[in-house]
Structures are given as C-alpha cells and as structure tokens.
Amino acid sequence: MVLSASSDLTARLPTLRAEFPALANKHYFNFGGQGPMPQRALTAITDAHLTLQTEGPFSGRINQWIQQSAMAMRQTLADLLTVPVEAMTLTEDVTVGCNIPLWGVGWQPGDRILLTDCEHPGVIAAVQEVSRRFQVAVDVCPILATAQGGDPVAVIEAALQPRTRMLVVSHILWNTGQLLPLTEIVRLCHAHTPNPVWILVDAAQSVGMMPLDLTATEVDFYAFTGHKWCCGPAGLGGLYVRPEVREAIAPTFIGWRSITTDAQANPTGWQPTGQRYEVATSDYPLMAGLQAALDLHQQWGTTSDRWQRIGALSRTLWERLQAHPKIRPVMATTPESGLISFEILWADGQPHPAAHTQLVKDLEAEHTLLRILLHPHCVRACVHYFTLETEVEALGDRICQWVDAL
Structure with missing residues (x-):
C-alpha cells in the first residue's frame, strides 16, 4: 500500500x-472515544501544576500566568479552526459546548429543533429537556440511511419546517464515520425561509482529525473536545460561536470569567468575546497538556x-x-x-x-x-x-x- x-x-x-x-x-x-496522551503532554500538565503551586496557587503573578495561558490556548484553537480568536470559548467538553447555544436561545413555544438520527445521547438528552421546558418541538431526520447511499443535504432539507430555528448535526457521524458536507448544509439552512436556521455542530470527531476553515463554512456553533483526536487531556474543549450571532445567544452558565467589572468589582456587562460563555475557575494545567499534544502533531506534518x-x-x-x-x-x-x-x-x-x-x-x-x-x-x-x-x-x-x- x-x-x-x-x-x-x-x-x-x-x-x-x-x-x-x-x-x-x-x-x-x-481514538473516537478517547485519544492517548503523549508523554510530553503529561509532563506539561505536571510542570504547570508545579508552577501553580510554587508561585501561588493564588497570586498576582499566577493570575497573570493563567490569563496568558488561556489566551494562548484560545489562539491555538482559533488557528486550528481558522476563526478569529475572539470567537473562541474554552469549555470542558463537547456536551458543555453544545449546551451553551441550546440554552442561550430565546426559545418560544412552537419553535422547532431538527436533529439527525445519528446524534450522541448526551446531546439528544439536552435537546429533549429544552423541548420539555420551553414547549419546543423536536424533529428527527433519517441521516443514518444515507450511509448506504443517498444525499444527506436533501434529507435535511425535507425535514426543515417553517418554525425550525436550529439544526443539531455532527460533522463526522460518531456511529458510521460519515463525513457530512457541512458547507452545503450551512448554505441550505441559512437560506431557509421564512427564517434562517442556526446550525449547531457536534464536532467531537472532526477537530484534530481534519483540516477546518469554519470562517469559510459560516457555521454558527461548533463544539469540540481536546481529548479525542487531539490526544489531549480529558476536561478541556472549546466552542466556536460565529461573531455575527454572538449577541443572539445569551450566557446561561455565568461566572467571573463571563463578565466585565468596574473599580468596585461590580458587573458591567458580558465580555465582548467568546469568553462571555466561560464561567469560573478551571483546571488550568490542562491547557499546557493540550498545547503540548497539538504541538507534537504539528511537528510530524x-x-x-x-x-x-x-x-x-x-x-x-x-x-x-x-x-x-x-x-x-x-x-x-x-x-x-x-x-x-x-x-x-x-x-x-x-x-x-x-x-x-x-x-x-x-x-x-x-x-x-x-x-x-x-x-x-x-x-x-x-x-x-x-x-x-x-x-x-x-x-x-x-x-x-x-x-x-x-
């Protein structure tokens, strides 16, 4: 071969x-369940913990180190996805990333969410709870059958309803391995009448595996993790929110990282970037591990x-x-x-x-x-x-x- x-x-x-x-x-x-971590990622995590404990763990110097590490992580992920860094949110995993836009929409009774029949149970459960609380209808389209032949874009188009507000779809289907034509799906949904349909992508199986240019696809929300194909540590992922739709998605989980403050430490509003969807204290040394893993991949090719x-x-x-x-x-x-x-x-x-x-x-x-x-x-x-x-x-x-x- x-x-x-x-x-x-x-x-x-x-x-x-x-x-x-x-x-x-x-x-x-x-690898689709969890990628193994390289030794340099394990070492980077240990070294970061030692830095945290040696210099802090809470001090002005450490706080600055944390802020710099988080910004560097957002930039690395933005480069990986080909998006502006201000559009990146650090999360714990794919499911958290999907929950942010699902709960941030101002749902109205009678709105509809379209799922494919190949979505992960964790995302399905979140959609079902949104449906229960806000009287949102859920439609399911038969993408699985297209693994044996057929056009997934046509299947999605046939399932869209006048009040469909969001499509939840995976870029690479976790159960079949099928790569869906994301750009064509986005184009279809954004042209939908009477109202455009937002696209929330479960990217568990695509980030770290394939080249991505999300700016070019114009996808609205793209949730991913670092512990699968990136071979990073569990507990660190990301969410891309297209800048044009950021103001339409209100933060649901809220903490000190979400907000700006004045001199008296009073909240003055949301962070103007994707950081508005971040919450509070995280396991910051995980960022060093994911950076090291991604650096290793890039050194090969x-x-x-x-x-x-x-x-x-x-x-x-x-x-x-x-x-x-x-x-x-x-x-x-x-x-x-x-x-x-x-x-x-x-x-x-x-x-x-x-x-x-x-x-x-x-x-x-x-x-x-x-x-x-x-x-x-x-x-x-x-x-x-x-x-x-x-x-x-x-x-x-x-x-x-x-x-x-x-």
Whole structure:
C-alpha cells in the first residue's frame, strides 16, 4: 500500500509513537472515544501544576500566568479552526459546548429543533429537556440511511419546517464515520425561509482529525473536545460561536470569567468575546497538556498530511472487511474519516449483536482495543495518522479470522 504522506513523514512515525505510553503495550483503535496522551503532554500538565503551586496557587503573578495561558490556548484553537480568536470559548467538553447555544436561545413555544438520527445521547438528552421546558418541538431526520447511499443535504432539507430555528448535526457521524458536507448544509439552512436556521455542530470527531476553515463554512456553533483526536487531556474543549450571532445567544452558565467589572468589582456587562460563555475557575494545567499534544502533531506534518494518511489507513481496513462475506461495513462506500464501523452477519445476512460483543471482548484480551456501538449495533475501529500500516492489516486479518471461526 502506498500512502500519500511522504516517506520522510512515515519514517518519523516510530519516534512519534514512542511519545505515547499507551501504544507501548497495546494496539489502540479507540481514538473516537478517547485519544492517548503523549508523554510530553503529561509532563506539561505536571510542570504547570508545579508552577501553580510554587508561585501561588493564588497570586498576582499566577493570575497573570493563567490569563496568558488561556489566551494562548484560545489562539491555538482559533488557528486550528481558522476563526478569529475572539470567537473562541474554552469549555470542558463537547456536551458543555453544545449546551451553551441550546440554552442561550430565546426559545418560544412552537419553535422547532431538527436533529439527525445519528446524534450522541448526551446531546439528544439536552435537546429533549429544552423541548420539555420551553414547549419546543423536536424533529428527527433519517441521516443514518444515507450511509448506504443517498444525499444527506436533501434529507435535511425535507425535514426543515417553517418554525425550525436550529439544526443539531455532527460533522463526522460518531456511529458510521460519515463525513457530512457541512458547507452545503450551512448554505441550505441559512437560506431557509421564512427564517434562517442556526446550525449547531457536534464536532467531537472532526477537530484534530481534519483540516477546518469554519470562517469559510459560516457555521454558527461548533463544539469540540481536546481529548479525542487531539490526544489531549480529558476536561478541556472549546466552542466556536460565529461573531455575527454572538449577541443572539445569551450566557446561561455565568461566572467571573463571563463578565466585565468596574473599580468596585461590580458587573458591567458580558465580555465582548467568546469568553462571555466561560464561567469560573478551571483546571488550568490542562491547557499546557493540550498545547503540548497539538504541538507534537504539528511537528510530524500538516493537518492535511495527517488527514490524508488517516484516509489511506481507513480505506485499507474498510476494503479488507468489505471483502469478507460475513462482515458488512456500516458505510457502503469507503469512509472519508478515521472511523470504520462494521457488522458481523448471520448466515441469513442479519446482524449478529452477540458476536459484536464477544469480538470486542476477545480482542481486548489480546490487547487490541475496539468498541461496541448500540445505534446501529456494530463494532467501531478508529485509525489515527500514527497508526501503523502493519497494525491496520493485522487488525483486518484478525477480525476476518475471528469471524471465520464462528
């Protein structure tokens, strides 16, 4: 197999992989759940904690250090998403990022939210509670079926209603690995009549995997985490809010980071930037860990280099599984992302959920980590740019061997 990345980049993979303690004793294919942290990120977090405790933990000098660290983190994330830094909000995770715009809208009874049938349960639960409290109707469009063929933009268009105010959609679907055409979806929703529809994107599976230019897409809200494809620590993520819609989304969670103050420490208004959606004290050393992880990725190659390699590895695994008569990839065509989901089939061609569960259990005993998904019930494997070709080929062979032994 020939990968699009240069031989020089490929030659540097062993050195890069040595940075990850988790890769020393297992074959890891769960990046979509949580990425392993490199040693330099662990060290950066420890060093930041030591700085915090040595110089503070509460002092003028430390407060300045915290402010500088937070601004540097926002700038790094803004560069990653190709957006202005003032549009960035630091959050804990994807779900918090999604909750901010969901609760910040001035909902009226009879308004509607459109979900796809491939959204994460945490986001679905938040939408359901908004619906209950504000008498907002929830519509669901069948995006899952387009994994086997079809136009997701047309599916969304057919589900829009005159009073739809927001579409909640994932950029890369966490259960199928399908990459949705975000720019086309945004264009459709913003042109909707009688009123434009806001787009809230669950970006759990896209940030850290693929090149992004959110300014060009004109997406309204983009919520993500640093602990999956970025390989940063759990507990730190971000939210992009398009500057043109910031004033329409009121802060719901409020604290000293959200507001400006006068000399008497009285609140005088919201921060004029995305910081208005931040709340209060956070685990600031996590920022050092995420910065270190992102720096490591960039040292290997560009975001485009990494994205191309992920695609090549994904195709290799998909093709191996697709060729087996008792294995059916959830995506009918080669996935564009690093998530490859598949079903094991009975003789009658129906999925075999018990086999999914046993396969994952057996492979974990062999130090190869995959995961079960429930909708659809399937097995998911994830490849990152630093996954080895030999690992991907061995995984495909082992899955096929296991299925043959059923």
